[in-house]
Amino acid sequence: MDPNVKRKIRLVVALSAAVLLAVGLIYTSFSASSEAKQPSDLLNASGGSYELTGIVVPGSIQHRGSELNFRMADRDGSKPSLPVRYHGEIPDPFQGGREVIVRGTVADGTFMADRDSLITKCPSKYTTEAQQDPQHVIITDN
Amino acid sequence: MITFGAGCLILAFAVAIYSGVAALLGTRGDRRFADSARRGVYAFAILLTICVVIIEAAFARTDLSLQVVADHSSTTTPAFYRFTAMWSSQEGSLLLWAWVLSLTSSAVLFATRNKHREITPWATAVLMGLGAFFTGLMLFAASPFARLSPVPPEGVGLEPLLRHPAMAIHPPMLYTGYVFFAIPFAFAIGALITRRTDASWIRSTRRFALIAWLCLGTGILLGARWSYSELGWGGYWGWDPVENASLMPWLVGTAFLHSIMVQERRGMLKVWNVSLICMTFSLALLGTFLVRSGILDSIHAFGESTVGGPLLVLIGVVIVGSTLLIVSRLPDLRSEKRIESLVSRESIFLVNNLLLVGLAAVIFWGTFFPLISELFTGNKASLAAPWFNRYTTPLAIVLVLFTGIGPLFAWRRVSVGAAGRLLARPAIAAGLVTAALAAFTDAASHPFALVMFGFAAFALAALVQEFARGAAAYRSLSGGSYGRALMGLFARNRRRYGGYVVHAGLAILLIAVAASSSFQTSRDLRLRPGQSAVVDNYTITYERPTADINPAEQRLTFGSVLTVTKDGKPYATLYPSRNYFAGVGTPAGGGPIRSFFEGEATSEVGRKTTVGGDLWTSMIPDLGPLNPLIGKADRKLMAIGRGIKPGDVRAQQTFGALQGLAIRKIEQTYLHDPPPANFRVNVNPLVTWIWVGGAIAVIGGLVAIWPAPEARRRRVADVYAARLARDLGRA
Amino acid sequence: MEILLAVVVVAVVVWFVSGPLRRSAGETEAASERLEDPRVAELEARKEAKYREIRDAELDREQGKLSQADWSRQDAELRREAIEILKQLDQAREQAANGRPAQGADRPAP
Numbered sequence: 001m002d003p004n005v006k007r008k009i010r011l012v013v014a015l016s017a018a019v020l021l022a023v024g025l026i027y028t029s030f031s032a033s034s035e036a037k038q039p040s041d042l043l044n045a046s047g048g049s050y051e052l053t054g055i056v057v058p059g060s061i062q063h064r065g066s067e068l069n070f071r072m073a074d075r076d077g078s079k080p081s082l083p084v085r086y087h088g089e090i091p092d093p094f095q096g097g098r099e100v101i102v103r104g105t106v107a108d109g110t111f112m113a114d115r116d117s118l119i120t121k122c123p124s125k126y127t128t129e130a131q132q133d134p135q136h137v138i139i140t141d142n
Numbered sequence: 143m144i145t146f147g148a149g150c151l152i153l154a155f156a157v158a159i160y161s162g163v164a165a166l167l168g169t170r171g172d173r174r175f176a177d178s179a180r181r182g183v184y185a186f187a188i189l190l191t192i193c194v195v196i197i198e199a200a201f202a203r204t205d206l207s208l209q210v211v212a213d214h215s216s217t218t219t220p221a222f223y224r225f226t227a228m229w230s231s232q233e234g235s236l237l238l239w240a241w242v243l244s245l246t247s248s249a250v251l252f253a254t255r256n257k258h259r260e261i262t263p264w265a266t267a268v269l270m271g272l273g274a275f276f277t278g279l280m281l282f283a284a285s286p287f288a289r290l291s292p293v294p295p296e297g298v299g300l301e302p303l304l305r306h307p308a309m310a311i312h313p314p315m316l317y318t319g320y321v322f323f324a325i326p327f328a329f330a331i332g333a334l335i336t337r338r339t340d341a342s343w344i345r346s347t348r349r350f351a352l353i354a355w356l357c358l359g360t361g362i363l364l365g366a367r368w369s370y371s372e373l374g375w376g377g378y379w380g381w382d383p384v385e386n387a388s389l390m391p392w393l394v395g396t397a398f399l400h401s402i403m404v405q406e407r408r409g410m411l412k413v414w415n416v417s418l419i420c421m422t423f424s425l426a427l428l429g430t431f432l433v434r435s436g437i438l439d440s441i442h443a444f445g446e447s448t449v450g451g452p453l454l455v456l457i458g459v460v461i462v463g464s465t466l467l468i469v470s471r472l473p474d475l476r477s478e479k480r481i482e483s484l485v486s487r488e489s490i491f492l493v494n495n496l497l498l499v500g501l502a503a504v505i506f507w508g509t510f511f512p513l514i515s516e517l518f519t520g521n522k523a524s525l526a527a528p529w530f531n532r533y534t535t536p537l538a539i540v541l542v543l544f545t546g547i548g549p550l551f552a553w554r555r556v557s558v559g560a561a562g563r564l565l566a567r568p569a570i571a572a573g574l575v576t577a578a579l580a581a582f583t584d585a586a587s588h589p590f591a592l593v594m595f596g597f598a599a600f601a602l603a604a605l606v607q608e609f610a611r612g613a614a615a616y617r618s619l620s621g622g623s624y625g626r627a628l629m630g631l632f633a634r635n636r637r638r639y640g641g642y643v644v645h646a647g648l649a650i651l652l653i654a655v656a657a658s659s660s661f662q663t664s665r666d667l668r669l670r671p672g673q674s675a676v677v678d679n680y681t682i683t684y685e686r687p688t689a690d691i692n693p694a695e696q697r698l699t700f701g702s703v704l705t706v707t708k709d710g711k712p713y714a715t716l717y718p719s720r721n722y723f724a725g726v727g728t729p730a731g732g733g734p735i736r737s738f739f740e741g742e743a744t745s746e747v748g749r750k751t752t753v754g755g756d757l758w759t760s761m762i763p764d765l766g767p768l769n770p771l772i773g774k775a776d777r778k779l780m781a782i783g784r785g786i787k788p789g790d791v792r793a794q795q796t797f798g799a800l801q802g803l804a805i806r807k808i809e810q811t812y813l814h815d816p817p818p819a820n821f822r823v824n825v826n827p828l829v830t831w832i833w834v835g836g837a838i839a840v841i842g843g844l845v846a847i848w849p850a851p852e853a854r855r856r857r858v859a860d861v862y863a864a865r866l867a868r869d870l871g872r873a
Numbered sequence: 874m875e876i877l878l879a880v881v882v883v884a885v886v887v888w889f890v891s892g893p894l895r896r897s898a899g900e901t902e903a904a905s906e907r908l909e910d911p912r913v914a915e916l917e918a919r920k921e922a923k924y925r926e927i928r929d930a931e932l933d934r935e936q937g938k939l940s941q942a943d944w945s946r947q948d949a950e951l952r953r954e955a956i957e958i959l960k961q962l963d964q965a966r967e968q969a970a971n972g973r974p975a976q977g978a979d980r981p982a983p
Contacts, residue, residue, distance in 0.1 A: 345918055553933075560938050
């Protein structure tokens, strides 16, 4: 076969493969994705598959056996918070006031989180404000 | 000294701008400007070194008047971490970026000071443009020399999660990787502008690209290792946007390293190579950007910041500029030769380029999908690990196959019939391994994993065959023993055989990834002291609780002792625990003791590592039963606290000590009346081999980078010169 | 004290960086001499690479990737290319010695 024809065939094959991959990618990604929401968006929602991002309301964390219950509020903290029920691994940085991401669905006004889907953002390293610590516990040597 | 340091930074900025301008003037042919620009780069490096030394000294003596120190260190931070805290800050990491850039630019300009008279001035201009950008960012957006007034009495301290050696080295490794890719990028731009599109720019910068690739890969491995051994999550890769941001340039950089070999030998794939390096560097900048902006939700995304915008502009300029430049130089980038045969190393490398870029494209799509979907549907939607795994696994599997085929093939063409012979033995070995796995284990229950095992076995068998046959061939040409022949192979072509070692390491790593993810067992247990549970063929018993207080680190630890038996015989004793820390960014809300327990915490993982895999446990004590005690302590303490006048330092210190006493009481209660604890138990088969494979790959990379002794090369060349001279005489 | 240090540093940097600009014509000539001719350098690198290809082809034949016939064909072609490079190298060295720097873009040699 003429080498030029060979090369054209190879090019067509490669391009077709790329296009197929791209189409497959695009098609499945829209259906496999979870919409990103804030707690205030889901106050009256039900069902669905969401990725919820917000702040853990300080003082709302309750461990009941292996279940973790807490409330999440929008980042600006202005609107009412949404209760969350979660099972699974709890990341180390998880605490009140931290920003977290969790996946799941809504049922009866409570966000039912998928197992092991809780991610806590590392506390802000890259802001340029000093953090003043008002309550500094001191453990002494005795 | 701080003011002096700030002055040095300003001077560095000015020098960078001068060098860039002088280099541009030098492109017209006047050597004086080019030489002056080069000296400017050296001065830039020295000035930034002074800045780094001053900042680190401030960290070493915990100079809290400096904002970066107050925000990221404290008097109780251990010495080593005080030193590494510099790059946990925005300002410090920008300084690190600029500093590494200055050092590596100086190195390459020194090495090429008498070469490439046309390309080097352009490369200098590009590098100093970057240098000016990063120092400018520091001066105008995030200065490491910013002061605090009044000086706080104590710093915020280093995030406890970062108090780990791997996390200390991880950022510098990544930055070194990103920055070193700037060198071949700058020279590529210079080569394109001056139309010197032969392989000269590649030869001078290849070692820098290799170092970049190695550092970036090591940084990624360190991050994965830290995540696995330190976090209470027990995974090593989560397809988090920032993880992906470091993987993408590594993948495209790998393609670049392979593809340039084709250009050096056959003058082909020139467009690929310039495109690949521009893509790699753009992705490296993107990686730097993703960690600092807040545009993607991620574990690492640190919220809004002031440098995200300018970085995005820089990335835009780099991408658009290099694309326009490449398109305008397409006539100069035409290949000198054609691919002679599909059964050749050149064609394998071309497929390799496609696979790696394809893999990077999939990861890119998935990482930026929230923004893409927002563009098209108005909603931010994100993709999680299952999607990434589904689309990267097939590509990774095919890639493993090619890491075996590539070394087997020769350049230009493999003789008809020889291909079959070369592939036969490794293929048979792979087939046997796959059949054995399917027959004697439950590997067939995860077909993708089984295919991965088979292909990786092929690759390893192919590499063994390469080494064996290579040594035999070397021996028949030069005599000596097999051992010496093997050494001889490495000595005469470090890049190639070091590269084969890297392939072997990666094949092992991917086997381990497939095994530890597809065949993992994960269970949640809730046990009281004395209770047992069974996971796989392990029996786990919660023997007793432990507690510890460390005043030096202001840490309370609640732990446990777990004994594990396997098939009735004692197997391991594990000590998972959870640490609670005082005083790092504790938010107000509830009383001081409650905040302590809801504050900063880390997990100590209990792990038994063997060649066959890991038994991994983490623990979260159930503090519910302690709540009444905590509440009582808080009420009493808050009542006392209300009576303290602000500014009464002694009273405040006594108050702090009272809080400490309350913690001790709670510790005693925990030991005497322990509540049940939640344990996560993972059985991870073969996970150890991820680290082993990674280490082998790193060693292979080091072998490939190591320079061959000058004398040896000269000697061999002379022999051939003599032979060819004879030919010339006859011709 | 810091101000003095700063002034000294600025002075040193300015002196160091402007050094090449203050060179006399003679020094500039000398600096130019030391610069390698890009064409010569490129050909030297190609020569080394070609020698390596010749050796590797031999090893490939020993390993069985190339048949004897294929190898002798490739080896002859590689040696022809190497001789071509050596000829161009001699030419380029002569040109460089005569003070004529390389002009224009390199025509790629096989």
